[in-house]
Amino acid sequence: MEVEKKAKKKFYKLATTRPLPSVGKFNKLLDLVFDHLRDYLLSATLFKQMCRIGLPVNNHTANIAFKSYLELDMTALLGYPVLGSCLKKGILVGNNKVSISFNTIIRGFVRSREDDLTMEAERLFKTLFRNDINDQLSFEPDVITYNAIIEGLCKSGNNFTSIGLLRLMDSRGCKPDIVTYNTLIDSFCKDKMIDDASNLFREMVSEKNILPNVHTYNSLIYAFSKMGRWDGVTRMLKQMEELNICLYIKTFRMVIEALCKQGKIKEAKHVIDIMVESGRYPDIVIFNSLIDGYSLLGDMAEARNTFDLLHYRRVEPNVVTYNKVMDGYVKNFMPDAAYDFFCDITAEGIETNEFTHCILGLGSLSDEIKIEDKYREYLKMDTFEDSLALFQYMDDNKLNSHIDVYNILIDRATKCLKFDTARRLFHDLIVKGLKPDSKTYTVMISCLCKGGLLKDAKQLLLKMEKSGCPPNYDETINDILQGYLKFKPFDDVVKFCLTMQAIPFSLTNSNASILLDQLLLRDPHNTSLLSWVNKLK
DNA sequence: GTAGGGTTAG
Numbered sequence: 001m002e003v004e005k006k007a008k009k010k011f012y013k014l015a016t017t018r019p020l021p022s023v024g025k026f027n028k029l030l031d032l033v034f035d036h037l038r039d040y041l042l043s044a045t046l047f048k049q050m051c052r053i054g055l056p057v058n059n060h061t062a063n064i065a066f067k068s069y070l071e072l073d074m075t076a077l078l079g080y081p082v083l084g085s086c087l088k089k090g091i092l093v094g095n096n097k098v099s100i101s102f103n104t105i106i107r108g109f110v111r112s113r114e115d116d117l118t119m120e121a122e123r124l125f126k127t128l129f130r131n132d133i134n135d136q137l138s139f140e141p142d143v144i145t146y147n148a149i150i151e152g153l154c155k156s157g158n159n160f161t162s163i164g165l166l167r168l169m170d171s172r173g174c175k176p177d178i179v180t181y182n183t184l185i186d187s188f189c190k191d192k193m194i195d196d197a198s199n200l201f202r203e204m205v206s207e208k209n210i211l212p213n214v215h216t217y218n219s220l221i222y223a224f225s226k227m228g229r230w231d232g233v234t235r236m237l238k239q240m241e242e243l244n245i246c247l248y249i250k251t252f253r254m255v256i257e258a259l260c261k262q263g264k265i266k267e268a269k270h271v272i273d274i275m276v277e278s279g280r281y282p283d284i285v286i287f288n289s290l291i292d293g294y295s296l297l298g299d300m301a302e303a304r305n306t307f308d309l310l311h312y313r314r315v316e317p318n319v320v321t322y323n324k325v326m327d328g329y330v331k332n333f334m335p336d337a338a339y340d341f342f343c344d345i346t347a348e349g350i351e352t353n354e355f356t357h358c359i360l361g362l363g364s365l366s367d368e369i370k371i372e373d374k375y376r377e378y379l380k381m382d383t384f385e386d387s388l389a390l391f392q393y394m395d396d397n398k399l400n401s402h403i404d405v406y407n408i409l410i411d412r413a414t415k416c417l418k419f420d421t422a423r424r425l426f427h428d429l430i431v432k433g434l435k436p437d438s439k440t441y442t443v444m445i446s447c448l449c450k451g452g453l454l455k456d457a458k459q460l461l462l463k464m465e466k467s468g469c470p471p472n473y474d475e476t477i478n479d480i481l482q483g484y485l486k487f488k489p490f491d492d493v494v495k496f497c498l499t500m501q502a503i504p505f506s507l508t509n510s511n512a513s514i515l516l517d518q519l520l521l522r523d524p525h526n527t528s529l530l531s532w533v534n535k536l537k
Numbered sequence: 538g539t540a541g542g543g544t545t546a547g
Contacts, residue, residue, distance in 0.1 A: 024538065031540080063541055070542095100542045107543075144543050151544065179544045186545050215545055222547060250546055257547085 004042065007033050011046060015055055023056035030064045044068035044078070051085075059095045062086045066104040075108025076117050087137075098137050102128065103144045110152035113420055116452050118152040125149050143169070147179050154187035156420075157427055159196070162187070176208065182215050189223035192431055194232070197223060214245050221251055225258035230267075249280060256286050260293030268293060284310075288320050295328025300337070303328050319353050326359045384416045403434050411443040419451035438469045445476045449483035457483065473505035481511050490522050497529060505536070512537035 010029055014021050033043040047065035050057050062082070069079030083105050086092050092101055102124070109121035128139050146169040153162035162184060166176055181204040188197035197220060204210045217240050224232035233255060240247060252275050259268035268290065272282050287310060294303035307325050310317050322345055329338035342360055346352065391400060391409060406429045413422035426444050429436065436444070441464040448457035457480050464471050477500055484493045493515075507515070515533050519526060 022538080024540090027540075060539080060541055067542080097541075103542050142542090147543060177543095181544095183544050190545095190547080218547090219545070226547090248546080254547065 003037055004039060007037060007039075007042070015050075015053070020056060023058050023061065026050065026055060026057070027060050027064070030061060034064050034067060040068040040071040044072065044074075048082075057091060059092050059098070059101065062091055063101055063104060066101055066108070070104055070108035070111060073108075073112055075105055076112065076120065079105055079108050080120075093136065096138070098139050099142050099145060102139060103142075103148060106145060106152075107148045110148050110155070113155060115156050115420055115423065118156045119453075121152050122149060141169075141172075141174065143174055143177055143180065146174060146176070147183060150180060151183050154183055157423060159184070159187050159191065159193070176210075178204075178210050178213060178216070181208075181210060182213070182219065185216060186219040189219040191427070192223060192227060194220075194223045194227060194229065211243070212239075212245075214240075214248060214251075217245065218248065218251055218254075222254050225255050228258075228262055247278075249283065252280070252282075253285050253289070256282075257289040257292075260289040261296070263293060263297050265290070265293045265297065282315075284315050284318055284321060287313075287315060288318075288324055291321065291324045291328065295324070295331060298332055300328055300332050300334060319351065319356070322350065322352065323355050323359060326356065330359055384412045384418070387412065388421070401432065401434065403429065403437050403440060406434065407437070407439045407443060410440065410447065414443060414447040414450060417450070419447050419453075422447040436467070436469070438464070438472060441469055442472055442475055446479045449479040452483060452487040454480060454483045454487065473503055477503065477505050478508045478511050481507075481515075485511070485514050485518070490518055493518070494523065494526070494529065497532070501532060507533065507536040509537065 007029065011026075014025055014029065030043050030046055033039055033046065037043075044065050047057065047061055047068070049055075050061065065082055066075075066079050069075050069077075069082070072078075083092075083101065086101075092098050095101075106121045106124060109117045109124070112118075125141070125145065127133055128137075128141065133139075146165060150162045150165050153159075153165065166180060166184065169176055169180075181200060185197045185200050185204075188194070188200065201212065201216065201220065204216075205212060217236050221233055221236050224230070224236065237247075252271065256268045256271050259265070259271065272286065275282060287306060290306050291303045294300070294306060303325060307317065307321065310321070322341075326338045326341055329335065329341060338360065342352075342356065387409060391405065406425055410422045410425050413419070413425060422444070426436070426440070426447075429440070441460060445457045445460050445464075448454070448460065461471060461476055461480070464476075481493075481496065481500075484496050488496075497515075512533055516530075516537075519530055519533065523529070
């Protein structure tokens with residue numbers, strides 16, 4: 001607080017000194033606010049104020065503002081408009097490092113992790129290639145620009161488009177670097193497309209002579225171990241040793257976790273031995289995985305033993321540990337043991353969380369069907385965040401492999417406007433090998449429409465028809481139409497309606513009335529469309 | 538007057 005006051009006072013002093021101090025003095029102060037105070041709202045506000053009262057600003061001052069908006073996740077709302085006004089005022093023109101400003105804005109869009117803003121970043125990126133704009137600014141995208149766009153594409157599930165960008169940058173003489181490859185490799189690994197990831201890895205090492213680092217290996221090891229490809233894991237670990245790359249505790253954690261989840265306790269223990277030999281000791285996360293593994297194998301005695309031994313190893317159990325033990329009892333149809341364990345830990349005054357009670361709730365009903373009902377009830381009743389957390393906690397529980405569970409979550413994510421989460425869930429279920437049903441397609445189409453991704457929505461409708469799911473045209477087409485009315489120019493709405501004339505469906509009241517209003521306003525002589533609307537409503 | 542912008546952590 002003290003430093004903040006000092007900064008404000010200094011600003012006031014600079015602003016009232018006559019003749020006005022140079023822009024450098026102001027920039028130093030703003031740098032201080034950004035770097036040391038990390039008060040991003042203040043650095044952004046000061047910049048706006050400087051512009052308003054006519055204090056000296058230059059590209060560096062503006063860049064601090066852009067960085068601040070990025071940190072505040074307000075690039076779309078504030079950063080982008082400020083960029084516009086800076087361009088108008090000529091603050092950024094004639095600057096040979098104008099890429100810094102644009103990169104920060106593009107990163108801000110991508111960082112928001114919202115699909116439509118990622119698209120905005122791509123739009124901006126494409127605009128910058130236009131000759132008229134380029135003559136004025138002499139902007140040339142550099143490796144950071146490309147990396148940001150590639151990251152955005154990967155995060156919105158467009159792995160192959162981002163490969164196209166990798167080729168584009170290469171052909172334009174911008175060398176991809178370790179960040180470019182790591183971003184791509186990580187994305188392919190997350191989607192379990194290990195062959196594509198391996199190809200990129202090979203290309204990076206043998207063609208581009210870029211040395212992999214710990215992140216590259218972590219991504220690959222993660223994917224290999226999740227897929228049970230232990231030969232790949234061993235190969236990667238060997239390479240790391242040769243390159244003298246130190247393993248993170250996280251690398252160990254994920255290998256051990258994957259081994260335990262696949263019931264390979266012996267192997268997991270072997271990895272723990274290697275860890276100990278290299279002077280590192282397993283932490284609670286690793287013991288939690290072991291407990292998980294034993295309960296998966298139905299060996300609750302060993303699971304409990306591992307828990308009891310924590311005390312002697314001087315490793316403190318956490319709430320996840322307690323939940324995993326209870327979860328093990330419940331899954332192995334020992335609800336009484338789960339209840340006893342719960343009584344023991346609460347008697348010791350140990351703090352539990354909502355999942356402890358949830359597991360107990362599941363355990364109190366030993367009939368498996370009832371467990372399923374109870375699970376569904378939880379999915380419906382709690383807030384979306386709670387259901388998602390429960391879903392993630394249940395992880396590979398077979399209840400999570402029900403398409404209905406995904407349908408409920410996707411639907412609720414969409415209703416909470418979390419389109420990104422909905423898309424990720426949809427992607428997850430495909431990766432898991434589940435088959436989307438009519439409901440899945442319908443809620444996903446609704447999600448894409450609400451997020452303005454109409455092209456994707458139409459594609460999904462096509463896919464739905466192809467996959468043999470009978471589309472619910474009433475619902476899906478109205479959703480897409482609503483998206484058109486909201487996001488697209490009227491000409492596109494008309495075009496869409498024309499293509500839909502062949503399909504039998506009825507318009508919702510709200511769509512029909514908006515459509516009629518718009519038609520009468522903009523295209524009152526289009527009698528064929530007017531009668532079409534009247535017929536369908 | 539110069540500076541200034543970067544990936545993932547499961």
